[in-house]
Amino acid sequence: MALQSVIKWLRGYSERQVLILGEAASGKTTFLSQLILGQAVDAFPTIGHYLESFEYKCHPYMIWDTGMGCFRYPNWLAYVCSPDTSVLFFHDCTMDEEYTQESLDLLSIIGKEMLKVGYRSLWIIFNKQDSQDSLSAQDIDHLRLVYGKRLKEIFDDSVKCKVIDYPVSGKTGEGVKQVMEDLHAFITSIEQDHHQQQIPKHPVPKQSQKEEASDDHNLKVRIEKEGSEDNMDPRQFWHSFLSADLTGWDHRSHLKSGFIITLESIKEGKNVFDMAETFLGHIRRLRTMKPDLFRNTEHRTMTIFWLLQLQNAILKYKLHTGKEKFPSWNDFQQVLLYTPSLMNTGLWRLYYSKEHMFSETARESWSLPDLRPVPGLSSLNHDSLPGQISNPDRLLQYAFAVVQYTLTSGARRGQVVKEALDSLKMTTIRLRTTNSSVPPYSETQAYFWIQVVHAAIQSLEAAPGSSTSERSIVDVPASRISSATLSALFELNSSTWKRYYSEKVWNSISARMAFVQPDLKPVPNVITISSQSQKQAALFKQMETALLQNSPKLPTIECLSFQAIWAIQDVQALAGSPMADSPSISTHSHMLLYLYRKLIMGSENGLPGKTALEQAEKMTGPRVDSVTHKMFWIQIFLTAIARAEASRKIADKETSMEKVRFETFIRSNLHLVYEDLPSLYYTPEIWQSQEASEIMISPDRRRINEFLDKGKLEELVFI
């Protein structure tokens, strides 16, 4: 099954895989924390699944902790289990007969799936034997027989399946090391046995370096030959492409039109998925205009695959030539020569099996490759989240967020600016109590930046919107332009103020308290873009943003606090309406409110219970219909609750369990208001994939719950 192969490369092959299963509250997470941290951490019910990495006797292990919600999704087990996975199944010994039946039923259901996807071993663990409510030794012996019988019925494999016969307690640690030691010994012996006879089932097409070099050489020769025959100017080519009077429609013309679409789309701030829609739109149009020539059918995955290759090639060209210039349509031949593999029509075969590429799913929606990652995908990045306090552009970025909000929200500008200044003042005062390097709040400085950014945005030429020729300027709608592009376009930087204010006035105390007019020259209402070099710099920035989207950052605390104002305001408006409790989610604020009501208001003892989690999972709507999207936000929310809970306990164990207000909760977890938060965790290619919409795929950029990390336990403040 293709999905399974996709998942295999996502997870990596080298680590030993362990999967922990069992009924809710059987002590899986506690066992895991005992194993990794050497202590039992107060866990809250797990939702979805988490991946923990861990080293035992110099061997890397990847352990999946699972919880509620997993089983409901088709294909879920294929994601966490493979023929190399060792499964530990937990039974809670403090429970009664009815629980035993449920647990055995769960084992049977999972067992059927496991037989389909394969597994390395399955061990049953009788947990919580420390508890005074635990069954007697005799009863446990009886249970062992019952489980043994069930295992025989389902699997009939006495080597791979067994019932552990010593007492285990995740809480006290009894038997935990023993389980790990036994598992380690078992896997080591199996690996040694299989070492020589292992033949990969789906061999990944591999090329030796020599073959690759000769391929590259041949392709280059072809590119040069076709290039010399191609005497059509790119503008002329594009014109013929639009009017469907190209004489041929070969691989080179596919690439050429893709190249032009890529460049022009970057200028409009579009991503690869938007580009693919543009490209597919053209294909449809061409087929209607000239069905004989343009015969290829729409194929979304293939289109995105090639557009990604083109982006990588453009990036490579940029890096190699070191030119601080946006490529032009004329650079097509050069870009090809830097990445000759683009000319290899079968390039996709290195990444996709034929079966997977030509499936209905891959044709209709973006599907991840099943043989190996597309270059540029999947790089875990560990840079720290916040800490942008010393950022010299922080006021500029703040002004940018404020102005952009006035554009997108339609809210009254005067009101927004007032709120923005108040919020900045409060946040600055708060930040300065813990970090004296934050400059004091200055009304003049803050307002100056808002005015300048506003003038810049006003001055953005109304998008010319021409799709028929090469544009030499960024063409992004004002509401979507990035702060880096805008700054490059209007030459805004941390010393722009010096054109308007003398140092004395700018830094004066009176300028802090109230807005003071500039003493050198007035801030203009419109800023003109005078030079060609500014346009080029802006285009170049735009390209960097588009192609080097490798480590997105969380906005500054000031910006998040500002966004929080509106989220809280939205929620106040929603709270009284019937929509508040409707799982049909309309906006980001609505989702926050819904999760808050279900997971915090609906919780007991500070922790959300099973019903609360089930309710949370009921969310529907375009924002959360993808399983990964929904589970991501639930997990982010739960992590925030777990942090709050842990810090409450550290501060004062006896504090009353009073439920935290929405506003307070959001203000202490500002990252929740950031709608683009997923981009810190997932590459867009994974986040937007069909696979991610069907099953919960773990983030590839950073892990969601780091609460099991050593040393992270006390470091509870996210922001």
Ligand SMILES: Nc1nc2c(ncn2[C@@H]2O[C@H](COP(=O)(O)OP(=O)(O)OP(=O)(O)O)[C@@H](O)[C@H]2O)c(=O)[nH]1
């Ligand atoms: N006495 C005793 N209690 C335990 C032990 N292990 C876990 N518990 C308690 O059992 C409850 C559930 O533990 P978890 O580790 O969260 O269980 P889980 O299987 O991860 O639960 P889900 O994630 O909801 O599926 C908690 O209150 C734990 O403190 C144990 O070995 N002994």
Ligand SMILES: [Mg+2]
């Ligand atoms: Mg758990």
